[in-house]
Amino acid sequence: MAECCATDNGNKKKINYYIPFLLIPFAVLIYIFLEQGVDFLVYGILQLDRSAHLTEAIRFFLYDTPKVFILLTVIVFVVGIIRSYFSPEKTRKALEGKPLFAGNIMAASLGILTPFCTCSAIPLFIGFVESGIPLGVTFSFLVAAPMINEVALVLLFGLFGWKTALLYASTGLLIAIVSGWVIGRLKLERFVEEWVYEIKAGDFQMEERKVTFNDRIQAGYTAVVDIVSKVWIYIVAGIAVGAAVHGYVPENFMASIMGKEVWWSVPLAVLIGVPLYSNAAGIIPILQALLEKGASLGTALAFMMSVIGLSLPEMIILKKVIKLPLIIIFVSVVATGIMIVGFLFNLIY
Amino acid sequence: MKIEILGMGCATCNKLEDTVRLAIREMGIDAQIDHVKDIKKIMTYGVMTTPALVIDGEVKVAGKIPSLAEMKQLISGQSRV
Numbered sequence: 001m002a003e004c005c006a007t008d009n010g011n012k013k014k015i016n017y018y019i020p021f022l023l024i025p026f027a028v029l030i031y032i033f034l035e036q037g038v039d040f041l042v043y044g045i046l047q048l049d050r051s052a053h054l055t056e057a058i059r060f061f062l063y064d065t066p067k068v069f070i071l072l073t074v075i076v077f078v079v080g081i082i083r084s085y086f087s088p089e090k091t092r093k094a095l096e097g098k099p100l101f102a103g104n105i106m107a108a109s110l111g112i113l114t115p116f117c118t119c120s121a122i123p124l125f126i127g128f129v130e131s132g133i134p135l136g137v138t139f140s141f142l143v144a145a146p147m148i149n150e151v152a153l154v155l156l157f158g159l160f161g162w163k164t165a166l167l168y169a170s171t172g173l174l175i176a177i178v179s180g181w182v183i184g185r186l187k188l189e190r191f192v193e194e195w196v197y198e199i200k201a202g203d204f205q206m207e208e209r210k211v212t213f214n215d216r217i218q219a220g221y222t223a224v225v226d227i228v229s230k231v232w233i234y235i236v237a238g239i240a241v242g243a244a245v246h247g248y249v250p251e252n253f254m255a256s257i258m259g260k261e262v263w264w265s266v267p268l269a270v271l272i273g274v275p276l277y278s279n280a281a282g283i284i285p286i287l288q289a290l291l292e293k294g295a296s297l298g299t300a301l302a303f304m305m306s307v308i309g310l311s312l313p314e315m316i317i318l319k320k321v322i323k324l325p326l327i328i329i330f331v332s333v334v335a336t337g338i339m340i341v342g343f344l345f346n347l348i349y
Numbered sequence: 350m351k352i353e354i355l356g357m358g359c360a361t362c363n364k365l366e367d368t369v370r371l372a373i374r375e376m377g378i379d380a381q382i383d384h385v386k387d388i389k390k391i392m393t394y395g396v397m398t399t400p401a402l403v404i405d406g407e408v409k410v411a412g413k414i415p416s417l418a419e420m421k422q423l424i425s426g427q428s429r430v
Contacts, residue, residue, distance in 0.1 A: 088397040088412075119359035120398045120412065122388055127397040199392045320388065 020077060020217060027070050038063040061243035064159070068235055071158040072151065073224055079150045080223025084216040086114045088124050091141070095133045100184050103137035108176035111144030112169075118146070121317050126196055135192065136184015142318075143334055144176035147309035151231060152280035159288050167345070168301060172309070175337035182333050191326035231281035238286055245289035258295030260349070265299045266342035270335050273306030280308050298345030305338045350380040352424070355391045356400035365400040365414050372420040380424070 030037075038059060042048050048055040091110045098106055116124065121142065128138040148169055157165035258265045287300045315327055322330075352369055356362025366384055373380050385391055385403075394403060398412030402423070409423050 092397065115398075115412070119357070119361065122357065123391060123397050123399055126388070126392050127395075130392070195389065199389055 020221065024074070027074060031067065031070050034067055035063060057243040057246055060246045061239055064239045064242070065236060068155060068158050068239065069228075069232070071154045072231075072235070073228060075150055075154045076227050077220040077224050080220035081216045083113060083115045083223070084211065084219040086110070088114055088116065088120070088127065090114075092127055092131055092133065095128070095137060095141075096131055098133075098137065100134060100136060101181060103134060104140040104177045104180040104184070107133075107137045107140035107180060108144040108173050111141040111176060112148045112173070114141075114145070116145040118311075118314050118317060121314060122321055125318070125321050126199060129192065129196055130199055134184055135189055136180045136182075138180075139183045139330065140176050140180025143179055143309065144173060146311070146314070147176060147305060148172040149280045149308055151227065152284060152304070152308060155235075155280065155284035159284065160291070164297070164301075168305075171301075171341045171344075172305065175305070175309075175334060175341060179330075179333040179337050183330065186329065188326050188329065191323040191329075193321050193323065196321050231279060234279060234282035238282055238284065238288075241286055242289045242292075246292060258290060258299045260296035260298065260346040265296070266302050266339050266346065269299050269303035269342065270306045270339050273303045274310045274331065274335060275312050276307045277311040277313055278307055280304075283307050296346050297349050298342040298347075301345055302338050302342030305341070306335060309338065310334055350378065350424075351383070351405055352380050353383045353385050353403040354400060355385045355394060355396060355403060357386055357388060357391070359399065361414060362400035365402060368414060368417060368420050369402070369424075372417055372424055375417075376421055376424065378424065 042055060042059045042062065043050065048058065091107075091114045094110065095103060095107055125138060125142070128141070129135065153165050153169060156168050258269070283304050287304055290303075291297065291300050310331055315331065318330075319327060352373070354362060354366045354369060356365065362384070366382070369382060373382075391399065391401075394401065394408050396408060396411040400414070401411040402409045402415070404423060415423060
């Protein structure tokens with residue numbers, strides 16, 4: 001969500017579409033041999049003491065940083081290409097006239113794939129509501145769009161494995177579907193500012209230029225440049241924090257406050273996470289540090305979801321079109337969903 | 350010629366306005382530039398992503414910032430991006 005939409009792609013040099021494909025084998029090779037390479041560098045060339053905390057921290061940092069960047073680049077590139085097939089206008093068209101529950105499922109799924117940024121939240125909200133898409137369906141979209149984030153997905157996959165990544169994506173989707181459905185059932189249309197319904201939005205159809213596959217590759221490339229240039233510093237900083245914790249903070253340090261035996265850790269994590277706003281890149285390495293020191297997965301995931309899924313800036317923007325009671329209900333419903341997911345994970349793991 | 354920038358004051362919207370100003374200055378064109386921040390007015394154009402660029406009442410770009418070269422082409426009416 002922090003990756004705010006509009007990009008000036010025209011000023012950058014166009015790349016040939018085959019270049020990314022040529023680079024993929026290299027990326028795969030580096031990824032496969034990374035661990036051996038780092039071990040060789042740390043123990044073989046630098047001759048660092050195997051038992052020292054500092055060595056552990058350096059090794060962790062040297063290994064995780066390239067790994068995460070390779071994953072990030074590849075996934076953001078692919079997602080950039082996929083997103084070029086979607087647009088808010090098309091999504092709106094697809095959602096028109098869909099009944100509540102099916103509409104919620106579709107809206108949440110499209111929320112992941114449609115290019116969206118917080119600064120466009122208002123025109124998008126009005127555009128949806130104005131064309132008759134139910135409020136609940138609109139909210140499913142608005143919850144899913146920031147909550148399920150490709151950068152978060154990559155980092156979870158890279159640092160915790162595919163199961164955690166999958167659990168995050170599927171529960172995030174579920175939260176978006178259910179909270180949109182609940183909001184729809186509550187019939188809260190009266191809490192939308194009246195003028196929203198009075199707007200007569202022009203029906204604008206921008207003539208679609210023929211989009212070639214090369215254009216889509218270009219879109220993927222632009223997404224990589226755009227996102228990586230924005231988040232790299234958070235990722236490096238986060239991994240550094242993770243590395244420091246990895247090497248120095250005692251095992252199970254967090255267990256007493258964020259462990260699964262502590263039932264209130266989940267609500268507390270959500271309570272802290274909701275007003276906080278960070279992009280996924282910044283939060284996940286910290287998550288890793290927490291987990292490694294004994295925080296439970298449910299608590300950590302709940303924290304992450306509340307940080308990236310619900311944010312104060314978004315609420316302030318939405319306040320222009322919806323009244324306070326609806327904002328409060330929206331936050332409460334989503335926060336409850338996140339807490340349930342947190343408890344569930346703590347129970348299962 | 351009337352050029353409107355639709356956007357509610359986000360950073361990218363201001364960047365779009367800068368690009369427009371730079372383009373018309375370099376082209377030596379006299380154009381009226383409006384930065385439309387009122388959401389009701391923005392919605393009358395039917396865009397769902399901001400910033401958007403409107404030239405003489407017609408939406409040319411929505412949700413992204415064209416490069417300076419593309420902007421000049423848009424202003425001179427040669428193409429759409």
